[in-house]
Amino acid sequence: MSAGKERIFRALKDVVQKPGNAICADCQLPEPEWASTTLGIFICLKCSGIHRNIPDVSKIKSLLLDPWEDSQIQYMAQHGNETAKEKYEAFVPMYYYLPTYMDCQVLREQWIRSKYERKDFTEANKPLAYATGYREGFLWKRGRDNGQFLNRKFVLSEADGILKYFAKNDAKEPKAVIKVDNINATFQPTKIGNPNGLQITYLKDNSTRSIFVYHEEGKEIVDWFNAIRAVQFHYLKVAFPGASDYELKHKLTRNFLxxxxxxxxxxxxxxxxxxxxxxxxxxxxxxxxxxxxxxxxxxxxxxxxx
The missing domain is CATH 2.30.29.30 (Pleckstrin-homology domain (PH domain)/Phosphotyrosine-binding domain (PTB))
Structure with a gap:
């Protein structure tokens, strides 16, 4: 390694070792080996792949394989993961699910797009699709008997505290009415066989039931997921007025252990x-x-x- 390259490598290494830069800015995986030179953040390999799909927002370089210029290193030093977090995560709702490297692709992709592409969390009280208290739309639901996925209408209501779905699009009465206080939702792409697969578990007559659904669009299924969490959060704030928001957050949807x-x-x-x-x-x-x-x-x- 030439003296110039060694100097640049040491300078870049010093920046990586600053607080916050030693884990991926998006999924918290330790020892990130990639960076976005436009956002000034250090990220892991998998998250770098997502960033590559939004080239108008993020330009990616490898810390180990790509050549670096002094001006780029200086830019990374002036920004970094902590600075980006203060800007792009300033107003993340308490109920919003923050994915880690343990989570599936669709959750991490929509988290990254929400932050940097849509800038959902850079200003207070920005209208969000999953924060209205009401959501209505169609999801592909797995049939209980034949195992086929059929398009079904779902309605989520904060005012009523329920999630319901209809067996037919023009049906007046729902097939099932589920109280939000006993819903658990978790992404299960491998189990369901779809990258956007979501499992909704609930109790009925003291028995555990599950609904398996997906949507073709990653944003839509993640919005449904966070809409469920938002409605649950509202319910918990009413049910437990003395609890802090942080305490209530940990009572929301959870992954299987x-x-x-x-x-x-x-x-x-x-x-x-x-x-x-x-x-x-x-x-x-x-x-x-x-x-x-x-x-x-x-x-x-x-x-x-x-």
Whole structure:
């Protein structure tokens, strides 16, 4: 390495080591190896791929592979992740889901586009599609019996505290009415077989039910997800007036702690092991015939026999 390149490399390394720059500005993955030279932020490989899709906003360079100019390094030093956060995340709603490197592509992509392309969080009280308290639209919902995805109308109402969907577009009565206080929504692209797949879980007659949906547009399904969180947040503020916003945020939708197949014996000692899909949700362990079936049984945190 020439003396000039070594000097530039050391200068760039010094900037990366400044507070906030040692993790990806968008997903918090440690040791980012890429940067946006227009936004002045350091990002990881996966987030850099999303930034490449918005070239009018973000220009990407590798910290290790691309040549750097002194003016670019100076620009990065004057900006950096903490400065960008103060600008582009200044007014993120408390209920908005902040994805990390553990989350799926659609969540991270819409988070990045919301910040830098649409600038949703740079000014107070900016109108947001998921913050109106009411949402109506169509989602592709998986049929319970045939497994096919059919276009269904969904309505979310903060005033009524419910999410409902209709079996037919012109139906006057909903197929299901779900109270928002017992809804959990989590993205499940692999399980559902669609990059925008969302699983909505709720309780009915003390039994866990799930709806599997998706939308062709990533922004639409993420807006539905955050609209559910916004309505839940409003409900919790009324139900728990003494709680802080930070406390209420952690009562909103959550990802499953663990999912996967395990071999399980039948209720009788003579029965052999059968492959079952297990889900650990908060303090409830459920198992299914396969990932998209309704639960065969659930085990909560109280001791039970089986």
């Amino acid at each position: 663990k999912e996967g197949y395990m071999e399980k014996t039948g209720p009788k000692q003579t029965e052999g092991f059968k492959k079952r899909w297990f889900t650990l949700d908060h303090r409830r362990l459920m198992y299914y015939k396969d990932p998209l079936w309704k639960p065969i049984s659930s085990i909560n945190d109280k001791p039970q026999t089986s």
